[in-house]
Amino acid sequence: MVHSSTIQSKVCLESFNGSHWWCLSQTSGIMAGGNQTSIFEFLLWGLSERPEQQRFLFLLFLWMYVVTVVGNLLIVLAIGTDARLHTPMYFFLASLSCADILFTSTTVPKALVNIQTQSRSISYTGCLVQLYFFLTFGDMDIFLLATMAYDRYVAICHPLHYKMVMSCRRCTFLVTACWILTSLVAMTHTFLIFRLSFCSKKIIPDFFCDLGPLMKVSCSDTQVNELVLLFLGGAVILIPFVLILVSYIYIVSAILRVPSAQGRRKAFSTCGSHLAVVALFFGTVIRAYLCPSSSSSNSIEEDTAAAVMYTVVTPLLNPFIYSLRNKDMKCALVRFLRGKVFFSWGQ
Numbered sequence: 001m002v003h004s005s006t007i008q009s010k011v012c013l014e015s016f017n018g019s020h021w022w023c024l025s026q027t028s029g030i031m032a033g034g035n036q037t038s039i040f041e042f043l044l045w046g047l048s049e050r051p052e053q054q055r056f057l058f059l060l061f062l063w064m065y066v067v068t069v070v071g072n073l074l075i076v077l078a079i080g081t082d083a084r085l086h087t088p089m090y091f092f093l094a095s096l097s098c099a100d101i102l103f104t105s106t107t108v109p110k111a112l113v114n115i116q117t118q119s120r121s122i123s124y125t126g127c128l129v130q131l132y133f134f135l136t137f138g139d140m141d142i143f144l145l146a147t148m149a150y151d152r153y154v155a156i157c158h159p160l161h162y163k164m165v166m167s168c169r170r171c172t173f174l175v176t177a178c179w180i181l182t183s184l185v186a187m188t189h190t191f192l193i194f195r196l197s198f199c200s201k202k203i204i205p206d207f208f209c210d211l212g213p214l215m216k217v218s219c220s221d222t223q224v225n226e227l228v229l230l231f232l233g234g235a236v237i238l239i240p241f242v243l244i245l246v247s248y249i250y251i252v253s254a255i256l257r258v259p260s261a262q263g264r265r266k267a268f269s270t271c272g273s274h275l276a277v278v279a280l281f282f283g284t285v286i287r288a289y290l291c292p293s294s295s296s297s298n299s300i301e302e303d304t305a306a307a308v309m310y311t312v313v314t315p316l317l318n319p320f321i322y323s324l325r326n327k328d329m330k331c332a333l334v335r336f337l338r339g340k341v342f343f344s345w346g347q
Contacts, residue, residue, distance in 0.1 A: 041121040042217075043203045044114060045300060047308070058115045064316050065108045071319030072097035078329070078336040085332050088151050088166040093322060093329075095175050096144045100315035103137035106130055107208040107311050114207075124198075127209040128190055134208065135186035138311075139236055142285070143178040145278055146240035152271050153247040157254045185236055192225045205300045206307060212289070233289055241282050248275065273322045280317065284309035 047057050079085045079094040110130065114120055122130070154165050189211055199219035206213040211229055215222040251271060258264045288306040323329045 040198070040202065041123050042127050042198075042209070043120045044111075044122055044207055044209075045203060045205045045213075045304070046114060046120055047111060047207050047304065054115050054118070058112060061108055061115075061312065062112055064312055065104060065112070068104050068312070068316045068319075069101055072101045072315065074333060074336070075319050075322065075329070078332040081336055082332045085328065088171045089148070089155070090329075091171050092144060092148045092151055092175070096141065096148070097318065099137050099140040099144060100318055102133070103141060104312060104315045106133045106137060111207045122204075122209065127204075127214070128194060131193060131209045131211070131214070132186050132190040134210065134311075135189055136182045138285075139182040139185055140178055141281065142236060142240050143182060144175075145274070145281065146243050147174050147178065148274055149244040149247040149278070152274065153251055156251050156271075185232060188228065188232065189225075192228055196220050196222065196225065206304060208307075208311070210307070212303075229289075237282070237285060237289060241286075244278055244282075269326075273326060276321050277314065277318055281310055281314045284314070 047053075047061070075097045076094045079090045107130065110122065110126075114122075151166055155162050158165065193211070193214055196215070196218040197220040198217060202217055204210075204213045204217060211225070211233070215225050215229075248271070255264050255268060284306045288303060288310065323333055
């Protein structure tokens with residue numbers, strides 16, 4: 001009979017600028033069969049290693065987080081309280097705003113706490129929980145953007161069948177399916193990370209727990225994780241992206257056949273906001289997940305910048321892009337802020 005043994009050690013790691021030290025305790029058990037389970041804290045690289053930048057970064061990211069939450073929340077409330085916006089397009093937009101609030105809240109508050117307390121630590125359990133919700137809400141953004149492209153395709157290319165195809169039941173089914181798929185994908189990746197061991201180098205080269213950085217600091221074989229990330233992660237990113245491109249090829253083709261110049265402008269303005277968000281979000285996500293990077297300091301800074309773009313900047317810009325480029329949305333926001341709302345779905 002093989003007994004498990006427990007090893008306790010204390011590990012001290014020097015900060016990147018050499019001016020501070022962090023110490024963490026590690027308890028690891030060598031289980032029967034050679035598997036290792038670990039209970040310890042990771043250290044996050046953070047947003048910057050320069051102490052003089054910490055206060056500025058804290059204020060900047062606090063401002064962006066507050067504006068993101070307030071802006072997206074206003075969109076949800078304006079759509080929910082104004083019956084004129086109770087259409088499939090705005091239903092998906094409200095869902096996207098909810099996902100953006102949750103997506104940003106998964107990473108930014110912890111980064112702000114670490115900056116304020118001058119600590120870079122995150123517990124093993126907290127890291128996996130953050131990873132799961134980050135993947136869930138991030139993939140939800142991807143699927144919702146694809147769903148919104150399908151909605152615009154039906155509205156412009158098949159306007160006579162729009163109400164029948166995009167019924168209330170169909171819209172609810174699409175959003176529910178998105179939530180289920182994203183949860184399953186996130187659960188798969190999280191369970192695969194759970195089976196890895198982390199023996200020594202535990203500095204995660206990012207300001208939150210993500211798949212790539214976690215695999216880089218693992219001391220066990222990550223081949224299965226990398227293959228799943230390549231095929232499943234690639235499918236989650238590329239299939240919706242291709243569907244969006246195909247949808248807009250048909251949309252642009254249909255718009256160009258519209259004889260009225262005013263009609264073409266109205267159709268393009270309806271799709272312009274969505275295209276701007278798609279370009280910004282997918283450009284940074286593809287850079288972060290599908291383009292290889294090295295472990296050098298410059299590469300880590302580039303990866304962090306890309307992560308900031310799709311985790312913070314894109315959710316921040318979404319309310320402005322959709323409200324400033326959409327007359328109905330601007331009017332709904334004004335009515336909501338003035339207290340003139342319409343609660344009846346029948347209006």
